[in-house]
Amino acid sequence: MGVMVFVFFAFSLFAFDHGVSGKSIARVEDFELEQQLKQLNKPFVKSIQRKDGRIYDCVLINKQPAFDHPKLKYHVLQMRPTSFPQGLKLHDESSTLTSTYLEELEDGGCPIETVPIKRILKEDLIRTKSLSGIHPLTQDRGGSHYANTTNRIPFGDGYYGAQAIIGIYNPSVSYGQASEVMISISNGPPLNNIDVGWTVNPILYGDYRTRLFTRWTGSHNTGCYNTNCPGFVQTNNKIPLDNHLWPISTYGGDQHGLAFSIFQNNETNDWWLNIGGSTLGYWPASLFDSLSTNATSIVWGGATHSPVAAIYKAQMGSGRFPDEGYGKACFFSHIQLVNEKTSNVFTEPSFVTTSADKPLCYNVNGNAKIGDGTGYSFFFGGPGGICGY
Template identity: 40%
Template sequence: MAAARACLVALVVALTFLFMEGRPTAARKMSAGNLVQRRLEVRSLLRRLNKPPVASIQSPDGDIIDCVHISEQPAFDHPLLKNHTIQMCPSYNPKGMQHHSNITPHLITQTWHQNGKCPEHTIPIRRTKEEHVLRASSVRRFGTKMPRSIPLVNPINDTNTPNILRGHQYAAASARYDKCYGSKGTFNMWKPAIARANDFSLTQLWITAGSYNGNNLNTIEVGWQVYPNLYGDTNTRLFIYWTRDAYQTTGCYNLLCSGFIQTSNQITIGGSISPTSTYGGTQYDIDILVWKDRAGGNWWLQVGGYNVGYWPSYIFSDLAHSASTIMWGGEIFSPDVGQTSTHMGSGHFPNEGFGKASHIKNIQVVNSSNCLNPPSYVGLITEQNNCYNVQSGNYGDWGTYIYYGGPGNNPNCP
């Protein structure tokens, strides 16, 4: 028996070293014992994340989508949700959700839909694989953001290291309120080029309360991203994120920790979205709405007209009551920020306009009467506008909108 265990350990070490080939030198210097311990931690995490499926669907993009019974999803591992009763639909939708446009919308689908659908009373979850976790800097950090991963909105009342020093750049708009209860926008879909595997590029809305002071920043974040190190490819994917303590110990991407409760069997959070827009060609948009249900207090998510699920109010502190800042726009991360050629949005600057620059239109905010209204004022956030930039406007069917993005490194950047 001892000999068998020794052989198993040797095999695990050999496979781990094979996987580590080509990774940074510091990673390869881990001791054999640490490598074995990490592999055991990975397998323990996979057992927690990958719930037993009712059915599984092999997606053409390589994902495996597990159809998990709605009552067995990872959310209910959260200690505050052990006896939670699922709210299957919101009590009230925000008023003023309809808008009319003379631009014909194009249907966005997820790649896995080509090969099947999940049965009723199940939710689709992208299966987490061992190689996904092993790309993270540590098992504990898998699926999480680094602390202080949000643009500085109020430099007078909030202290922060400049974003560029942490590898992030933003091109976004923001609006501040005493109290607000959600936001809606129509997001232009692109597939930005990524310079290296641990870079990412995303477009999202942020709903926040609290601040970095005291580590009580609460956020709800939704959008699309390209992030090879997290997903293992360069597909454009729907994502969500949340935290209640400024990214210190709570929250995660998608369903990689407990918290968000999914109710829809149509949408895979973390799943690939197709098709995406082409420069000078067909444009694809998707509507995203997040709002606080005034009856139950939960923060609901709607994507492309589907009610996807909700964040229970009591997993938050400040957001349990209301939000104070809403932001919309793009973000890139790269260790080579200032020199990276990772694209934001379409990879083109805002002044190129429709069909060439990426946009977010029909930007609205949910007020205390549960009505959607355009923001009265938006401020613009950018660090190096010769690398990535943002412009805002208000016009006709588009309402309040922004164009944003850029190519990163170019003769004028940095």
């Protein structure tokens, strides 16, 4: 399992076995946390504090944490993709949906040639020490459940990107739980994946808001969320990866959606992230083994995480089952694939399969009519609760 760079237990276990006092262990752990903070938080030219208290440091773009990754030691910074897939559909032309927007940082964002990196605090390290880069759709994890649609390709072919407009909601979760909605691309073995979407995750973010999230797993099971470890190269100087999303959809009321796309640059093989028409940055191809060439599986859907012993599971999507339909259930619409490095196509029902591992709590239905009807769409989600075993 991929582990964040700031998770260290070895010394603590050694000290316990050798009779070191609890107070000494605490001092060692505190020292380790301080060292990790020094490594993760880079010198900055400006800092921006948001209304929610989160602090973003404007770090020189070529000095950001991404370049601490050993595979990026000689990486040449890319400021923008050299190609962009033709035909991406970033909005619903029927105006059925109102776009959720990406709120830019206050004070005009970071200066040119710098990028916003969330300042990591000691409580962040303590709170997130158990999180990894592995998503629940790629391995059997106790307490994780899903409802999704999957595109898998014939042997010998590949995908070079994926896009969809995703409904934005704020499902109810308890502390220790998480609910997320994502596009996930993967290849393997060895398993490599990139996930992009939105989540409500109080352990990761320290609040219950709906926020952007990214997650990746590369070579040797390295990887993490957002910029919590070296890897993702931020190029946008105004929009951070953990941005709060607003407005959100309401049950029986206005429906809000946001376009997420991830695509491979046709010259460098780097994977670029574009949200709502804004390019945020990329994962260099050198981070990956199997995913450095293309993706062989693409998943669109939702997932929840709860402690294994938890009786009640978190809500997924809008917290409603998909059969309630538009205006009540969460959705994916305008699903597209990049089947060549320069062109997008809409996926079709015959190309996909649907799956839900706990249908008493979550489900998915396919080929729904949403908005202008262009492309494949579906509803998914559920109330959680007691799922049965």
